Amino acid sequence: MTGRPLREALIDVEAIEQNVRHLRRLVQTEVIAVVKADGYGHGAVRAATAALSGGASRLGVADIAEAVALRRAGITAPVVAWLHGPDPDFRSAAEHGIELGISSIVQLQAAAAAASPDHPVGVHLKVETGLGRNGVEPREWVRVCAEAARLERVGHLRVVGVFSHLSNTSLADDRAALARFHDALDAAAEVGVRPPLRHIAASNAAIALPEARLNCVRLGIAIYGLSPLADRSSADLGLRPAMTLRSSVAAVRRVPAGQGVSYGYTHRTAAETTLALIPLGYADGVPRQASGRGPVMIGDRRFTVSGRIAMDQFVVDVGDAQVAVGDEVVLFGDPTLGRPAAAEWGDAADTIDYEIVTRIGPRVHRTAVSSEMTGGRP
Ligand SMILES: *Cc1c(COP(=O)(O)O)cnc(C)c1O
Numbered sequence: 578m579t580g581r582p583l584r585e586a587l588i589d590v591e592a593i594e595q596n597v598r599h600l601r602r603l604v605q606t607e608v609i610a611v612v613k614a615d616g617y618g619h620g621a622v623r624a625a626t627a628a629l630s631g632g633a634s635r636l637g638v639a640d641i642a643e644a645v646a647l648r649r650a651g652i653t654a655p656v657v658a659w660l661h662g663p664d665p666d667f668r669s670a671a672e673h674g675i676e677l678g679i680s681s682i683v684q685l686q687a688a689a690a691a692a693s694p695d696h697p698v699g700v701h702l703k704v705e706t707g708l709g710r711n712g713v714e715p716r717e718w719v720r721v722c723a724e725a726a727r728l729e730r731v732g733h734l735r736v737v738g739v740f741s742h743l744s745n746t747s748l749a750d751d752r753a754a755l756a757r758f759h760d761a762l763d764a765a766a767e768v769g770v771r772p773p774l775r776h777i778a779a780s781n782a783a784i785a786l787p788e789a790r791l792n793c794v795r796l797g798i799a800i801y802g803l804s805p806l807a808d809r810s811s812a813d814l815g816l817r818p819a820m821t822l823r824s825s826v827a828a829v830r831r832v833p834a835g836q837g838v839s840y841g842y843t844h845r846t847a848a849e850t851t852l853a854l855i856p857l858g859y860a861d862g863v864p865r866q867a868s869g870r871g872p873v874m875i876g877d878r879r880f881t882v883s884g885r886i887a888m889d890q891f892v893v894d895v896g897d898a899q900v901a902v903g904d905e906v907v908l909f910g911d912p913t914l915g916r917p918a919a920a921e922w923g924d925a926a927d928t929i930d931y932e933i934v935t936r937i938g939p940r941v942h943r944t945a946v947s948s949e950m951t952g953g954r955p
Contacts, residue, residue, distance in 0.1 A: 587821040596819070609633065609793060827854045846894060919934055
């Protein structure tokens with residue numbers, strides 16, 4: 578008995594730091610490290626700390642609660658939160674020195690009203706350039722900018738950035754959105770909004786569309802070492818996946834031909850064989866959709882999930898391989914170390930690796946490790 582957690586996500590914080598350092602050298606701009614959704618499942622505070630060490634100058638999150646949690650953990654770097662509900666707590670944001678993404682005149686005025694007299698609220702004005710999510714409507718843009726310039730003059734606001742977000746539909750679509758963004762920047766300048774930061778690229782465009790880098794990029798998936806490009810692997814991009822999802826074989830059983838495996842008997846053994854039980858299930862973020870398809874390393878050998886993935890566990894038919902209780906099981910990690918990529922689980926579940934890493938469940942123990950530990954045997 579090792580006392581090792583039954584279900585464990587190893588988080589290589591050095592990989593995050595090095596990925597940021599590598600990407601910053603590539604883009605040659607300011608980097609906003611995106612640590613929303615608990616740092617894409619890696620732990621927001623450890624991801625933020627590693628990204629700042631790697632040269633990010635600012636952190637990005639979706640909502641104010643995520644930003645406040647970073648402050649409560651002692652992170653003092655600039656943080657911007659850009660997704661707000663109908664009744665956002667801008668007062669709390671102002672108290673914690675959190676910058677706000679602003680998508681409407683109503684939000685702009687609320688941000689100004691939340692400022693304390695001696696402390697303007699930092700805002701990033703977002704313009705809609707075609708994604709169809711939030712962002713100021715192009716026909717409202719000049720009015721919002723003029724109001725922002727006025728509120729800046731009276732000391733309630735500081736316009737830190739103007740930004741937008743791309744659809745990654747095609748390079749042509751992203752170039753068209755970028756052209757609309759440049760028009761919006763010109764219009765903003767005409768009414769006196771000249772922000773220090775201009776940002777539209779997330780990981781995909783920051784790598785694939787250099788003209789979209791401007792003077793700042795918002796990097797999410799790439800800092801965690803996963804490729805934002807369908808046709809290029811992490812290694813192709815010089816990135817190292819930071820998360821390794823592992824467990825241990827919980828039970829083995831020798832069974833005859835014809836044995837049904839897991840709910841619904843969607844797998845039946847073809848011959849006498851060994852079944853290994855893995856204590857990870859869909860409650861842990863192993864997608865049931867990947868039943869019969871997801872890749873699994875047991876020791877140094879690669880297998881495929883057999884039958885249905887259940888809430889807490891799944892089974893692997895390992896044939897005559899020597900597999901014992903306690904053997905290390907890795908679902909995904911760094912492919913250069915022979916592990917399946919998170920993207921393979923994405924493919925197996927008809928989704929993307931973003932969803933695989935962000936949905937790792939609360940029963941999975943996150944263990945921060947250094948690089949040599951993720952590559953080493955237990
Ligand atoms: C999540 C998000 C990002 C980061 O996207 P990646 O593809 O993970 O780099 C950047 N900007 C906005 C507005 C986002 O919502």
